[in-house]
Amino acid sequence: MTAPGPVTPELTFKTTFLDSDGEPELTRATVLARAQVAGKSRVGAGLRREVPGGEVEEPDDNEEDPVKLLEWALGLAAAEKDPLRRAQLLSESYGALGHIHSTRGHYYEMLHAMSLALRSSADTGDNEAVSSIQIALGHLELKHHRYYAAGTRFEDALKTGSASGGANTTRTTALAGLGWAQLAQGGGEVAVGRFLEALGFAPASSRLSATAAGTLAVAASARDGCRARHDGLDGSRALALAGISLASTRSGGATSGPASKLVECAALLFQGLPTELQETHIWAALGLARLNLGDNAAAKRYHQRAAAREHRDPVLVAASPKDLTCATAADLPSCSHNALHLGLLDFSTGDVSLGASHVERLLSRTSAAIPVEAAEWLTRFARTHVWAPAGRDFAAFLLGQVEPLLRSEGETRLAKHFLEYGRFLLAHRDRPAWVKRAVMQLGHARDIIEKKDIGWADAEVAALYSTMAAAQHQVGEIKEAVISFESAIKYDQRSAAAGNKQNLQRLLLSHANLGAARVQLAGTDPRRWRVALDDLRKGRRAASEAGLTYLDPTVKELEASIRNAERLAHHRGMLGTCPGPLDALLYGLSCPVDSEAAR
DSSP states (O other), rough: OOOOOOOOOOOOOOOOOOOOOOOOOOOOHHHHHHHHHHTTTOSSSTTEETTTTTEEOOOTTTHHHHHHHHHHHHHHTTTTTSHHHHHHHHHHHHHHHHHHHHHHOHHHHHHHHHHHHHHHHHHHOHHHHHHHHHHHHHHHHHHHTTHHHHHHHHHHHHHHHTTTTTHHHHHHHHHHHHHHHHHTTHHHHHHHHHHHHHOOOOGGGGGSSSSHHHHHHHHHHEEEOOOOOOOOOHHHHHHHHHHHHHHHHHTSSOOHHHHHHHHHHHHHHHHHHHHGOOOOHHHHHHHHHHTTTTOHHHHHHHHHHHTSSSSSSSSHHHHHTOOSTTTTTTTTHHHHHHHHHHHHHHTTTTTTHHHHHHHHHHHHHHHSSSSHHHHHHHHHHHTTTTSTHHHHHHHHHHTTTHHHHGGGGGGHHHHHHHHHHHHHHTTOTTHHHHHHHHHHHHHHHHHHHHHHHOOOOHHHHHHHHHHHHHHHTTTTHHHHHHHHHHHHHHHHHHHTTOHHHHHHHHHHHHHHHHHHHHHHTTOOOOHHHHHHHHHHHHHHHHHTTTOTTTTSSHHHHHHHHHHHHHHHHTTTTTTTTOOOHHHHHHHOOOOOOOHHHHO
16 A cells, blocks of 8 residues: 555635725825715814714824724714714725725735624615625635635625615626636636626526536627626626636636637627726736636736736835836735736746746735735635646745745744645645655644644644655655654544544554555565554554445555555565465575475
8 A cells, every 4th residue: 555645625726806896095085085975074183073982083184094094084983873874984984994904915904894894884774785895895805815705705795685686786796706706716617607697697507517608608799799888797797708718618628719709708898998997807817817728928918907007006106106016006915916917927938037026026015014914815826726827836936935924923823834835745746856845844844843732633743744754755765754654643543532433544544554664664574574564454453443344445455455565475484484386486485495305
């Protein structure tokens, strides 16, 4: 029985996109304008108002921090005596505050503010307004590379909108967003159904395969024409068409012809919109679809257009007026998509140094300010886009940039990263150099857990040692692999003491792998052979305790390994027995020959 690879989730096709909500930049002027519209502006510095929690003082005239201005606006909103109006003002202010936190990369602050916006909006009883905030939060989750969370937000928006007979625009936007979130998690067939519904097809059409959906969408596009209708749904249609193109080609059943027509249609439709309505995340979607089709030149144009439409920080632009990279961006999470997509594209064309430079500019803004959040972006993007051309190489590069970002988080978080990085490298066993790097990364994690208790469960520690042993075994470090398998068994036994059958199954594999490794080292030492066979038989006992029968595939493989090892030991005379004449002829003499008897 050979050493198995680590148990890792399958890295399936996924994708991510930016969020662009069409809101103006939140400056002192726009924040104060919101307060004026609400009838709450006051003239003169130092003005105070009585509110339930105390007094609110108008910010200084020179105050330019949007967060402080919005906090002041929240105080004014809380002073509103009309409950319905107060809820509306609070919802609007919390929503604006959430977007500001998002642009700075403060994910959890954004999440908190948007949750308060939802709660305040729910107090108004307007389900359509609640649905709109849920959609906005879904796009923010996508912008921060949180794909599962984004999907739940869009699903909530659909449920809330349905309960209120939601507007067509709200439902279509939620369906397109949900499709992308599901596609990002590898659910291509499910995502296609959402895209078809966003394009106006009946829900029954969602049962079509990705290939059939692509054919249907091409026919519909030819019928309706690839032109903007200016009804507020053109962006969602472009996203849906690009999404079906990606899903159909990734499923392996479609040719590039129909998929290319879908992207061309989406691009024509989107270009028909005014520039101010051409959202960056849609250009990124089109660029990714083009990259998937191998049209690198068009993909680069689309990603560059997305980057050109990013909001810029005026202070940073003043220092570098021609810089359109993340070095001058005002919205860091949004810019992270531009940088990472351009980096992926350059890696696919072989320009590794240029691709790395996009990431370096992003990290120049985030390494000191939001290192942990930046680490999340790199890690999630790496795992999500491994399917793309050169996706594995770019993913390995990104994961290699994460360690410095997590140093402030302590050794527990670092150990987790080393384990995940090692497993990613080990999953690509066709690259020997990567397996050696996996040994090094897993070794870093092992060093941490052997130095101190970081709170991992016994099963987690056993998994680390088992993965480490598998990597060592593959690079030929058999002695080191034996030591790692022994450690894995120690923690597996602790974990299995609770009687969990799954832990007993892991113990079965650990014994089997240890026995297989010992056989390779046994040579002509009878004692080593007996120890190796004993390890294999302990695996048999673990299988029995786990309730596995001889019909189980793992048990069958184990039994075959035991028979092969026993036969080999017998042939070599390691069990105190002598093989028969045929074995002696095939494998050579392995027993002492009595010269008198021979005569």
